[in-house]
Amino acid sequence: MNAWSRVAGPAYDLASDGAALRMAVAGAEVAFRASGALWIEGVQALVIADLHLEKGSAYAARGQLLPPYDTREALGRLAAEVAAARPKLVVMLGDAFHDAGAGERLSAEDAASISALAMGRTLIWVTGNHDPEPPRDLPGEAADELELCGLVLRHEPAPGRAAAEASGHLHPCARVAAGGRSVRRRCFVTDAERVILPAFGAYAGGLNIRDAAFAGLFARPPLAIALGPRRAHAVGWRSTRAD
Amino acid sequence: MQEWLQIQKLRSSIPKPDELLVETFPLSKRFHLCAYAFEGRLAHTTLCMLLTRRLERLGCGPIGFVASDYALAIWSMRPMGALDMAELFDEDMLGDDLEAWLEESVMMRRAFKTCALVSGLIERRFPGEEKTGRQVTFSSDLIFDVLRRHQPDHLLLRCARADTAGGLVDVARLGQMLSRIKGRIVHNDLPKVSPFAVPILLTIGKEMVPGAAQEWVLEQAESELIAEALS
Numbered sequence: 001m002n003a004w005s006r007v008a009g010p011a012y013d014l015a016s017d018g019a020a021l022r023m024a025v026a027g028a029e030v031a032f033r034a035s036g037a038l039w040i041e042g043v044q045a046l047v048i049a050d051l052h053l054e055k056g057s058a059y060a061a062r063g064q065l066l067p068p069y070d071t072r073e074a075l076g077r078l079a080a081e082v083a084a085a086r087p088k089l090v091v092m093l094g095d096a097f098h099d100a101g102a103g104e105r106l107s108a109e110d111a112a113s114i115s116a117l118a119m120g121r122t123l124i125w126v127t128g129n130h131d132p133e134p135p136r137d138l139p140g141e142a143a144d145e146l147e148l149c150g151l152v153l154r155h156e157p158a159p160g161r162a163a164a165e166a167s168g169h170l171h172p173c174a175r176v177a178a179g180g181r182s183v184r185r186r187c188f189v190t191d192a193e194r195v196i197l198p199a200f201g202a203y204a205g206g207l208n209i210r211d212a213a214f215a216g217l218f219a220r221p222p223l224a225i226a227l228g229p230r231r232a233h234a235v236g237w238r239s240t241r242a243d
Numbered sequence: 244m245q246e247w248l249q250i251q252k253l254r255s256s257i258p259k260p261d262e263l264l265v266e267t268f269p270l271s272k273r274f275h276l277c278a279y280a281f282e283g284r285l286a287h288t289t290l291c292m293l294l295t296r297r298l299e300r301l302g303c304g305p306i307g308f309v310a311s312d313y314a315l316a317i318w319s320m321r322p323m324g325a326l327d328m329a330e331l332f333d334e335d336m337l338g339d340d341l342e343a344w345l346e347e348s349v350m351m352r353r354a355f356k357t358c359a360l361v362s363g364l365i366e367r368r369f370p371g372e373e374k375t376g377r378q379v380t381f382s383s384d385l386i387f388d389v390l391r392r393h394q395p396d397h398l399l400l401r402c403a404r405a406d407t408a409g410g411l412v413d414v415a416r417l418g419q420m421l422s423r424i425k426g427r428i429v430h431n432d433l434p435k436v437s438p439f440a441v442p443i444l445l446t447i448g449k450e451m452v453p454g455a456a457q458e459w460v461l462e463q464a465e466s467e468l469i470a471e472a473l474s
Contacts, residue, residue: 012472015303059381065364067386069393178463179272181307181451185461202389205382223468228458236471 012192012223012234019147019231025195026164028149032188032225032232034159035081042149046087048078049168050095050156052201053110054102070202071106072134078200088121093147093168094128094155094195096135103135114138123213128155140191161219163193170213171199173206174224175241176233183239184208188225188232193217198227210242247438253439255442256331256429263332263424266440267324268433273306277440278332279314280427282420285413287315290420292344292412293336295452306451306456312334316442320459324432332428334421337414345407346391347453355403356383362399 016023020031020039029041032137038047048196056070070214082090097103106114113137117123123140127133145154157167174187186198189209194217207213209224221237245273251257258264258279276294278304282289287310294317295305304320317323345351358364365381436444436451451457 035360064381066381067394067397069389073389073392073473098329141247146423174292176461176464178460178467179306181456181460183457183460203381203385205385226461226464228461230458232460233461234468235464239467 007195012134014084014234017132021225021232021234023190024194025166025190026150026193028151028164030151030166031201032197033081033085034202034227034230035077036186036188037078037081037085038188038195038229039087040087040148040151040166043089044087045089045091045148046081046085047091047093047153047166047197048081048096048200049093049197050128050171050199050201050204051057051078051096051149052095052204053197053200053202055098055203056106057105058098058102061077066203071110073199073202075110075117078114079117082117082121088132089148090117090121091122091124091148091153092126092140093127093153093166093200095130095201096128097131097167098201099130100133103138111138124178125153126153145170157194157196161193162217165194166197168197168199170196171204171206172196172209172214172224172237174209174226175196175199175243176224176226176235176239176241177241184243185226187227187235189214189218189222190225191220208241208243249363251438252320252334254435255431255433255439261423262427262429264439265328265332265428265430265436266433267322267430268440269322269377270318270435270436273318273320274303274314274324275318275436275444276323277314277316277437277443279439280420280424282350282398282416283413284310284312285411285418285422287311287415289341289412289414291317291450292317292348293339293341293417294331294410296339297331297336298323299455300450304455304459305452306427306459307448307451309443309446311446312347314439316397316440326447328414328430331414331428332421332424334418334425337418341412341414343409343440344453345412348407349451349453350404350405350411352384353404355387355399358399358402359383360385384473 020033022031022221031039038116053071056066056068079187120138125142164200175184191195224235226233226235264279289309298305308317
């Protein structure tokens, strides 16, 4: 059953093409992919937020010995996304690296898979609060923010009701309730004016979209696009719960 | 009590000592299957795991289950009344992949969390503790997912597997039961819930079937949004 063949409701105009949900955000055609990546149709760009590479090794250095596979895991998923979507442009929406030393801790193998991602396309590293310095020795360009198809792409959402923006930083997660059960999933959150992307990193935690940090960012009750293993699910505000 | 048994007899039936009563009925937009096996919670939980896996393959879309010492209940997206119960409860299910089920299960994640806490990999958070903006403490689920893919023989995963298998599974007793009830299954497909089913449906400790059931919650929420948009 594909219920979202086209539902033009009073609230949101969404369409589905299998794994992704399509919608216009501030006039730009975007697709919310099940992986948590945002596709910007006009420029064939794939946008990824909050990879937090080398978060495991950052904690290990401080004594919390997390299994060191998070970078490999996240890059593996990213490579699969790039292979599936074939973007011309890949934008890392900030906090691609967990800390300033992450670039040096990156294994040669992982650095090589980043270089492989840049083959035949442009990589843009938007700077974030965890990685204010652009990465050295890695392909791609650094930027504080950039504009694509009328959308401003920046790491941290501008305070208040900023329009035409795609950002990350908050790691949105939704607790979705239906039929007496609930599940917690990473999600996009959007009011069709701005969109906040879920964190892509393997060890990146999530912040419930009912948290105060999201209050005041949207002009109307936003839509959560919850990530499932096969596709993204559009969920109304009323179906979401606090933790 | 008499009255309760009378109604059970009227609506469904009361099984003889050597019979297994299986009831199927719709309830609150879902379809239920209850079996009164009296084999203890462990054997029932094991049976539920194996049955839900079969039901998944049969396309019934099982969502969750609950097991008590006396009975078990499974609920699903699609009706189970037309199934051949003799086939469903056949002994050959013991050859099915119980380990694969456990690997995917919520119980395995829970056991892993306990192991991770005991080993000091993550710290326990207490209610009332000051919350930080974004989660600084680690969700054991995230570590679990990464470890399972990249180091499936990790010591903590092995511990979690052992804990899950030891604490939840009783294959021997299930085997005895399945051979005993062979040819003695009484299946009643009912229009609504029976008196016998009420206690098991009110039992605490409902478990979700991994995978499809969680997507079911998302799909339900999605269809509510569609209904809202079209109204």
